[in-house]
Amino acid sequence: MEKPAYFLGDAHLGVEPPGAVPYRENLLIELLRSWKGAASHVVILGDLFEFWYEYRYYVNKEHFHLFRALAELIESGVQVHLLRGNHDFAYGDFFPKNLGVQVSSNLKLDIQGKKVFFTHGDGVARSDWSYRIFRKILNNPLNQWLFRQIHPDWGMTLARLVGRRSRKFGADREIRLDEYLTWAARAIEKNNCQICVHGHHHIPGIWSVKTGSVASPGEWIKKLTYLKFEAGELSIEEFKK
Numbered sequence: 001m002e003k004p005a006y007f008l009g010d011a012h013l014g015v016e017p018p019g020a021v022p023y024r025e026n027l028l029i030e031l032l033r034s035w036k037g038a039a040s041h042v043v044i045l046g047d048l049f050e051f052w053y054e055y056r057y058y059v060n061k062e063h064f065h066l067f068r069a070l071a072e073l074i075e076s077g078v079q080v081h082l083l084r085g086n087h088d089f090a091y092g093d094f095f096p097k098n099l100g101v102q103v104s105s106n107l108k109l110d111i112q113g114k115k116v117f118f119t120h121g122d123g124v125a126r127s128d129w130s131y132r133i134f135r136k137i138l139n140n141p142l143n144q145w146l147f148r149q150i151h152p153d154w155g156m157t158l159a160r161l162v163g164r165r166s167r168k169f170g171a172d173r174e175i176r177l178d179e180y181l182t183w184a185a186r187a188i189e190k191n192n193c194q195i196c197v198h199g200h201h202h203i204p205g206i207w208s209v210k211t212g213s214v215a216s217p218g219e220w221i222k223k224l225t226y227l228k229f230e231a232g233e234l235s236i237e238e239f240k241k
Contacts, residue, residue, distance in 0.1 A: 007045060041081070074101065114193075
């Protein structure tokens with residue numbers, strides 16, 4: 001029997017929102033280390049960090065032990081993938097070059113006889129039009145070059161401020177789960193898959209649609225949930241301290 005695979009996302013490491021589990025980055029590291037040699041794949045579905053911007057000579061030292069845990073997974077034979085999210089979209093070559101973690105925006109894998117499509121899930125809801133406009137601003141090469149000219153300490157402070165305001169603004173926004181499921185059903189068909197796994201809306205669940213199955217691991221802020229894929233079946237797991 002193949003080893004299980006694990007999928008998680010939306011940890012937003014680097015900030016501690018109200019109600020967040022204390023020391024959750026340490027708990028995530030503990031979970032990752034428990035999978036060494038015991039998993040086939042680990043896929044992180046974006047927004048691992050509240051903010052990530054990769055400078056040429058700078059890497060955030062606050063996450064050093066997390067980097068080590070990811071490298072140890074790779075060394076144990078686990079295939080590790082990291083997807084870009086709407087908070088950590090600006091990855092460079094640090095993760096693939098120094099840790100062996102493969103970085104992408106969308107991903108398709110054959111796991112346990114199933115074709116699985118992975119994406120973060122930002123911008124797919126039709127009602128999220130304001131974010132799609134904002135994302136175009138963030139992705140503009142000139143804007144990214146201008147941000148790189150800011151000292152990393154100041155840039156991190158500015159990004160956290162913007163993220164905090166954005167979190168407050170979106171706290172009462174209605175999540176249209178039907179829009180995500182409609183989009184995922186089309187994505188399954190378009191990518192010739194049986195399963196679509198995404199994050200972004202922080203709601204854990206496994207849903208059946210006409211074209212296959214849709215799953216979301218939830219978040220690693222207040223609930224510490226993730227997905228386990230074993231013997232071709234998905235289940236939602238919760239980390240217990």
